[in-house]
Amino acid sequence: xxxxxxxxxxxxxxxxxxxxxxxxxxxxxxxxxxxxxxxxxxxxxxxxxxxxxxxxxxxxxxxxxxxxxxxxxxxxxxxxxxxxxxxxxxxx
Numbered sequence: 001x002x003x004x005x006x007x008x009x010x011x012x013x014x015x016x017x018x019x020x021x022x023x024x025x026x027x028x029x030x031x032x033x034x035x036x037x038x039x040x041x042x043x044x045x046x047x048x049x050x051x052x053x054x055x056x057x058x059x060x061x062x063x064x065x066x067x068x069x070x071x072x073x074x075x076x077x078x079x080x081x082x083x084x085x086x087x088x089x090x091x092x
Contacts, residue, residue: 009021009022016032016033016034017032017033017034017035018032019031019032023035023064025041025043025045026043026044026045026047026048026050026052026077027045027048027077028045028046028047028048030045030046030047031043031044031045031046031047031048032044035064036055037059038056038058038059038060038066039054039056039059039060039061039062039066039068039069040053040054040055040056040069041053041054041064041066041069042054048077048080050076050080052073052076054068054069054072054073056068056069
């Protein structure tokens with residue numbers, strides 16, 4: 001469904017957004033979450049057994065993949081990959 005506010009096609013499901021080609025949350029297809037106003041977002045990745053939230057203290061201009069949050073999310077998954085052999089490491 002095309003969302004006029006987000007200006008992209010999204011897949012809403014029970015109060016959250018499933019991953020779409022234009023909207024990626026985690027590194028697996030089962031990840032889901034929601035973008036927030038000003039660059040904030042939150043998501044869960046069941047395959048990696050992790051959750052993540054980012055709530056900036058200043059509004060940004062990006063609706064998704066705000067550079068401030070993107071570097072945190074990338075670093076987060078970099079750390080997840082270094083965990084001992086677990087479901088999280090196999091998923092990453």
